[in-house]
Amino acid sequence: MVCGVGVCPLIMYYGDVAMQRLYCVWVKIVLFIFQHFLFLYNMPLTLSSEQIAILELLCSSQEENIELAKTLAASQGINLVDFLQSMGYDKLGLATAENFMTQELTLTDDNTDYWSEYLPQSVIQLVVKSYSKPTLPAYLPPNLIFLNCSNNQIVSLPDNLPNSLVFLHCYNNKIEHLPNNLPPNLQKLYCSTNLLTKLPDNLPDSLIFLNCNVNQIVSLPDNLPQNLNILFCHDNHIISLINNFPPNLQALHCSNNRLTNLPDHLPKSLRFLDCSDNQIKTLPKYLLDWGVEINYEDNPLIK
16 A cells, blocks of 8 residues: 555556655645545535634634644644645635734635635625625624625625624625615615615614615615615605605705605705706705705706
8 A cells, every 4th residue: 555545556567666656646636636626616625623623713813812723733733824725715815823813804706715614703894806606605704894895796695794794885786685684783885786676674773874876776665774864865766755764864865766746854954955857846945944955956846
């Protein structure tokens, strides 16, 4: 036996030590290629308990735990850099133990096959670009605050977005609907230029800014978040506006829709209204009395 496999006929025939060594190298290369393709086709090799422990220590993003990971790897005869490279972490910008303190990751077509359930807890920002898949990976950094997956080909967002998420940019994709359980701490949502026909009825109460321009939305939810300050909903198919806008709304951009009138009641907090490019015939007197700045161009107003 040589290298744990049967001796090939060439070695039996020549009995050459050099040939045996060459055969060992050949076997190692074949095994490496085989393992690489297993990983690429989502058939990851089983990790040992020690390897999992190393990854968990690294992903804690705590300096003392990262040092423990190094110590554990050394005790098991594991070269940490080689191990991370074999898992494809170098493609994610995580080639060394110290990289697991990073606050930002980038996901692209070039590294998506190496994405892992073991990701640094220190990551608070994820940028997705040059990405052609219709969905995001099942696993995202657990403490994510900012997610920008705009300008891709994404059709839907995962239902398990991290609860820590505060800023979500998903504009210019092919998203047909938003999850009904958006993160409870979300404050700013940019979902313009998609294929949305409606918004969720239960947008998070924490939301203060919403941009849903350039979609196919017909109506707005009756229960928009009470803390909403700014709403962009222009270039949709909205026929009428709701009467119970949030009490702290300051700016409403609803131009280029199918509106024929404005609500009888808009919040007194309103400072700016863009209702241009609609079919509105009259402006409510109360808006003029409040001194709201209004852009009403390209409406068939009756003077």
